[in-house]
Amino acid sequence: MIETNMSSIDTKDPFAARTRAVLSELEAGGQLKKFQTIEGPMGAKVRLRDHGEVVCLCSNNYLGLANHPDVVESGIEGLRRYGAGTASVRFICGTFDCHEKIERRIADLHGVEASYTFSSCWNANEAIFATLCEPGDIIISDELNHASIIDGIRLASVIKKGVHKKVFRHSDLDSLRERLEAARANPEVTGQAWVVTDGVFSMEGDIGDLPGLRSVCDEFGAKLVVDDSHGTGVMGPTGRGTHEHWGMDGKSIDLFTSTLGKALGGGAGGYMAGSKEMIDLMIQRGRPTLFSNALPATVACSADKAIEILMNEPDRVAKLRDNVAYARDGIRAVGFEVLESPTAILPIIVHDTAKAIAMSKRLLELGVFVIGFGYPVVPEGEARLRCQISAAHERTHLDEFLEQLKVLKAEF
Numbered sequence: 001m002i003e004t005n006m007s008s009i010d011t012k013d014p015f016a017a018r019t020r021a022v023l024s025e026l027e028a029g030g031q032l033k034k035f036q037t038i039e040g041p042m043g044a045k046v047r048l049r050d051h052g053e054v055v056c057l058c059s060n061n062y063l064g065l066a067n068h069p070d071v072v073e074s075g076i077e078g079l080r081r082y083g084a085g086t087a088s089v090r091f092i093c094g095t096f097d098c099h100e101k102i103e104r105r106i107a108d109l110h111g112v113e114a115s116y117t118f119s120s121c122w123n124a125n126e127a128i129f130a131t132l133c134e135p136g137d138i139i140i141s142d143e144l145n146h147a148s149i150i151d152g153i154r155l156a157s158v159i160k161k162g163v164h165k166k167v168f169r170h171s172d173l174d175s176l177r178e179r180l181e182a183a184r185a186n187p188e189v190t191g192q193a194w195v196v197t198d199g200v201f202s203m204e205g206d207i208g209d210l211p212g213l214r215s216v217c218d219e220f221g222a223k224l225v226v227d228d229s230h231g232t233g234v235m236g237p238t239g240r241g242t243h244e245h246w247g248m249d250g251k252s253i254d255l256f257t258s259t260l261g262k263a264l265g266g267g268a269g270g271y272m273a274g275s276k277e278m279i280d281l282m283i284q285r286g287r288p289t290l291f292s293n294a295l296p297a298t299v300a301c302s303a304d305k306a307i308e309i310l311m312n313e314p315d316r317v318a319k320l321r322d323n324v325a326y327a328r329d330g331i332r333a334v335g336f337e338v339l340e341s342p343t344a345i346l347p348i349i350v351h352d353t354a355k356a357i358a359m360s361k362r363l364l365e366l367g368v369f370v371i372g373f374g375y376p377v378v379p380e381g382e383a384r385l386r387c388q389i390s391a392a393h394e395r396t397h398l399d400e401f402l403e404q405l406k407v408l409k410a411e412f
């Protein structure tokens with residue numbers, strides 16, 4: 001790192017001074033994020049720089065596929081076959097046959113007509129409304145939706161004047177109905193209503209009431225969009241997602257978005273899946289599809305293999321479910337409060353932010369990697385340790401975690 005004379009920068013560069021002030025404030029408030037560097041592959045245990053081998057309970061590697069030999073080999077094979085990429089956007093000369101293959105596989109996984117991949121789910125969420133909405137449309141969003149959905153809606157309302165936006169109370173169908181009734185009475189809302197929800201909410205670990213949302217949407221002719229980034233590969237008997245958990249057909253959701261960066265290999269990438277018409281419009285008009293390169297071929301190939309494994313090995317999903325039940329019972333037996341849900345996200349509520357952070361630090365000393373989240377990421381007074389369970393965990397890993405939780409309980 002190059003040492004500089006900070007005081008001379010302050011006067012010459014107000015931006016540097018302002019930036020340093022923000023960083024100092026974050027540090028003083030205990031909110032400065034510091035990376036933990038992992039010196040090997042993701043798995044039930046990881047090797048952390050300065051900490052050695054620790055049990056990992058903070059990755060979204062829900063199915064344990066991030067370092068699966070076939071997933072790794074497919075990525076290597078993709079790199080050999082296609083090289084690094086085509087150095088072009090998709091519609092010019094940037095589409096490989098591996099893109100067509102994974103998009104067919106994703107559509108089949110969700111039981112819908114078509115899908116389209118992006119370099120991240122963030123990108124997909126940014127594209128949806130700005131592309132599919134027109135002035136006079138309204139987008140109504142659950143208040144706890146992921147940041148990428150929120151930003152995607154903001155973008156749509158800025159670049160297409162006359163696209164309306166509203167928020168409904170978390171998982172509250174009455175609140176949604178009120179918003180839709182108000183929209184119906186609003187002469188400026190002349191177009192399509194869109195309702196958007198996470199399938200699994202990442203901080204609470206709870207799930208969207210998709211059957212309830214579907215029926216309210218149907219009353220008003222609204223389209224239902226579900227971001228199932230934490231549900232794909234996890235929820236439902238065969239891991240197809242939160243709609244499968246509810247016993248719903250893929251076609252009963254108008255549009256899915258999800259990530260390839262969690263259960264489905266964990267590399268990177270995202271997608272949307274739905275009707276052929278919506279996907280065709282996205283290909284023609286989506287700014288991230290027209291002006292940004294494709295998913296790297298190596299990721300397309302490794303994620304394609306991950307989905308193939310998911311489809312062929314439903315036992316992985318069953319093992320994940322068993323692990324979740326075992327960990328939840330164990331956490332309760334130790335005496336901690338854990339939120340109830342059918343997902344692989346187990347938030348242990350400890351209320352106080354400083355306490356959550358201190359507890360996660362202590363757990364790391366004890367050989368368990370779990371992140372503490374506090375205000376402003378979660379509401380004041382609801383700080384938590386967010387534990388994420390994987391099919392990669394064996395009982396020994398979960399027992400090690402529960403043993404160290406007992407130590408924590410005695411100390412805090």
Ligand SMILES: Cc1ncc(COP(=O)(O)O)c(C=O)c1O
Pocket residue numbers: 119120121122123125146148198202227228229230258259260261268269270
């Ligand atoms: C619900 C949800 N949507 C979208 C994303 C973004 O996914 P990606 O990492 O593929 O951009 C995340 C990642 O944290 C997420 O949790």
